[in-house]
């Protein structure tokens with residue numbers, strides 16, 4: 244099949260078909276409005292491809308996720324977050340010397356400008372860290388005005404390294420500010436995840452030794468979050484970038500999009516939900532009955548996905564990491580037990596089976612973060628650190644491919660033309 248035919252009354256409109264490397268097909272409607280005056284309407288972009296991309300492949304029916312062709316399971320087991328970041332951004336796994344150079348250059352950018360630290364003092368201690376991270380990420384462009392030139396490949400490359408290097412520092416400072424502790428400078432002898440843990444939990448008055456098992460678990464979590472093709476925040480980064488906004492501004496918009504509870508904010512919502520169930524003293528079954536009652540307006544957070552209509556492969560890997568981390572920390576497993584009980588019931592319940600609702604990446608990740616000691620409000624920030632290489636890779640791919648400004652159309656349903664009634668006569 245190379246083209247589709249759309250019948251409009253007695254006129255046949257031929258539309259080309261596009262085929263991807265995994266055999267997925269799309270009808271190319273770019274000329275539809277020109278030929279017919281019609282547009283397509285697809286609220287929530289459920290059925291709309293916004294671009295062609297060579298970064299990430301998802302088969303939601305079969306629970307498959309691959310970055311640049313490599314299965315997520317293999318990358319989680321045999322790679323590191325910075326290696327995966329290199330893969331996503333450059334398209335190929337690095338050689339040892341390429342990886343060493345990449346790590347070295349990122350390590351050299353981990354510090355924030357001293358004046359940058361002053362921003363934090365202006366935020367209330369109670370500020371949500373996602374708001375702080377979005378604001379400070381956008382503010383990076385005030386310190387690096389050269390980054391405003393999106394056509395200079397060298398500037399863009401430095402910008403990507405600054406982002407990857409500084410986001411953990413930005414995030415840890417947001418936490419330290421909220422609890423009134425001194426900021427900890429990065430320690431460039433440590434790996435990416437270990438350095439973040441130290442900046443989060445160390446204080447200047449005591450030695451702090453990073454638990455390498457926990458650092459490894461965090462590194463795996465970051466890998467699992469690193470990209471997920473055209474999700475809400477990545478699409479936001481592309482849309483903002485399509486106006487030729489710089490990378491810092493585009494990534495800041497991605498952070499804001501990720502914040503919502505239907506997207507990255509779900510990991511925070513899951514823990515709050517489990518704690519609520521525990522506090523109320525109700526069983527998992529009773530809570531699921533509430534979820535199934537549509538009038539309650541309650542959703543089972545961490546369940547369901549726009550693309551996965553089968554197990555989210557990331558959820559399987561995270562569930563395993565979750566058990567390992569809790570065992571390592573000799574942590575109580577109450578919330579994990581409750582989550583597993585809910586999962587078990589839901590997977591056999593007609594409501595969830597019919598709608599193909601499975602645990603997603605967020606169902607177990609919050610339990611790990613909590614066991615490590617990450618405060619609930621920081622969960623989505625961790626997601627943002629993980630997703631950053633994906634956002635960068637998509638922004639760069641769009642620039643390499645060439646693009647037009649993203650500008651959807653609409654069907655207007657408001658009032659037709661009318662006269663202004665003088666104010667005294669309006670009722």
Ligand code: ACO
Pocket residue numbers: 504505506507509534541542543544545546547548549550598600603604605
């Ligand atoms: N709990 C209960 N019912 C659900 C859930 C849920 N978590 N998710 C979907 N449904 C039901 C809907 O009520 C709807 O039922 P209906 O057909 O009787 O009306 C049906 O399943 C389809 O749901 P939609 O909302 O149309 O699915 P959509 O693809 O638009 O939404 C989403 C996907 C937002 C992820 C949804 O499943 C949800 O809200 N899940 C909970 C929040 C969550 O975990 N988000 C994280 C997603 S993963 C990520 O962003 C990293």
